[in-house]
Amino acid sequence: MKRHLLVVFLLAIIFPVFAAFSVAVTGLYHHEKAMELVARSYAEGLVENIAYRLERETPLGRHFFTGMLSMGQMGIFSWGPSIPGWVAVVNSDGETLFSSPGAESLDFIWDQKISIGEADEVYDREGNKYTIAVYPLSGAEIFVVGAVAWEKLLGPMIRFNHLWVFLALAVVIAVLGALLPLWYWVIVPLKSLVKEISVLEWGAEKPAPDDRRAVSEIRSLRKVLHDLSKTSIERNELRSSYINDIVKVQEEEKSYIAREIHDGPLQSITALIQQIRLFRRDNDSDGNIASEHLNVAEDAARNTVRELRGLCDELSPPWIELGLDHALIELANRLSRYFNIQVSVEVEDGMGLSHEGTLTLFRVFQEAVNNAVRHGRASFVSGSVYQDNDTIRMEINDDGEGFEPQPDFEKLRVEGHRGLANMIERLHLLEGRLEIVSSPGQGACLICILPVKLLKKDS
């Protein structure tokens, strides 16, 4: 499973908060329960105690009501404030016989059904909370009612409880509040950085250098990645210009050597042949030994001329100057003769390419036919050069054995397929590319794509 940063952060923050919050709620609940129990046992004890005292101080035989009156004088009813609440004695009709101060809210409370014997929580008109207990006296004709006011008995604890709720809420809000900057300063910048980097074409593109929203660590990370990719681009450019130089120097050198051979030895030997022929014409002496020697010399010279011409053509064919059309047709004709297969090429009318472009397509075509014959054992290769919107395309089809295309030319080079790697590299130098459509047994189709700016303006 993927471990997403956001999930980790959420677990790290939300879980403890949730745990703390549940502990708080549980604590609060049990605290409340505990207070309730305290209040109940207090109230129950109170009414029981008073009832016991009432019965003890009303001796049997005395008239009940007389007893009642004297009981009204009991300190407990007149000193009301000494208990955190009030007590009252009511008859079965709900009439208050006597009560301590503060029992005024009894009428309201009495209307709510109060169970006898068990303490219960009630609220008066003002919403104050009481725990109330009732104790029957003398065969349930009169009752002692005692109420404990929570505020008076447990005031500080209640206030603490309320405060606790607010504290817990405050913590939750603070945590949620902390999540916002975490989201905007860490998660979002990190996510956008990751997204940028994952689709980045190293050596050609670079990520934005800065992200002002992000925390400084992410900004530094971004800066480092930006600098790295910049270096990679520079290295690529350097490499490409280096290769460009090599290719250029190589071609220049080849063409220099070809020119030197053509203008030097080739012309001299041609002159030699002419001289031999003139000599033979002026000294018509067929059949003698000297003439035989001259024949051999002439043949040798003619062979040398042919060889030197072949060498020139291989190094740097002079007919490239005739333009793409002628150059490719001548090349196709020669390759066709050389390999004894059918090679044809068609160039769209008016396709005048710069010298560089012509040379590149020339070399690529040469290499393609070579590959098709040597590796694919093709017997038919056809090329066509045409313009397609803002690109110049050279399509080369063969009927050979085909192969599995491998687009990574570095890998191709490493694997020893220098031919394809060279083609791709040469096209790259002119901002072009190579597309290969092939599979084993299906022949191959190479499409060279060059930018249209290589077209000569006047054509």
Added chain:
Amino acid sequence: MAIRVILADDHPLTRAGLKAYLDSEKEIQLVGEAEDGERAWHMIRELNPDIVLLDIRMPKLDGVSVARMIREAGLSVGIVMLTSYDAQQYVMASLRSGARGFVLKTAPPDELTRAIKTVSNGGLFLDSEVAGAVGENDLMPDSISVREREVLLLAARGFSSKEVASRLYISERTVQTHLASIYDKLGARNKTESLLLALKYGVVTLEELLE
């Protein structure tokens, strides 16, 4: 009346050899020698020769450009390219720029004489080593059909098989079949060669080709 010839070649040794040969021909009169294209052009304007022998590669101005200038100026000078390049495309380029003869420097001397005479008589002369090893001037190939001739001419003008097909309202496959038949009849191995041979045999004329 001897044929007046100007020789343009930047290589002194070659020039000397050719001069020695041309001087020995009674019907040919060498009236000037140029060592570069510009000099050749001035000489042609000055001396108005019958024939100019042009090397393709020369300093300052190449032979093909000089030929084009002669044609554009409307001069009645017969142009024979005399070169060490054996590329058929040079023959095509020379013919398109107005040359009527193409001879390799290594050709036998009498072939050069023949070229000069043929071109000065208004004919066309192509070196046999370049325009296909097979084929002599007097050899007539199997007759080429009217349709095949049409296909050959259109192909020669640089139209692709597809374009030729659409112009003649036939399929591309038929065009290929016609071309294969033409190659076979002329003994050619490709389009350029078949065209050069067709020119050589007189199956098509240069005027038709350059139309």
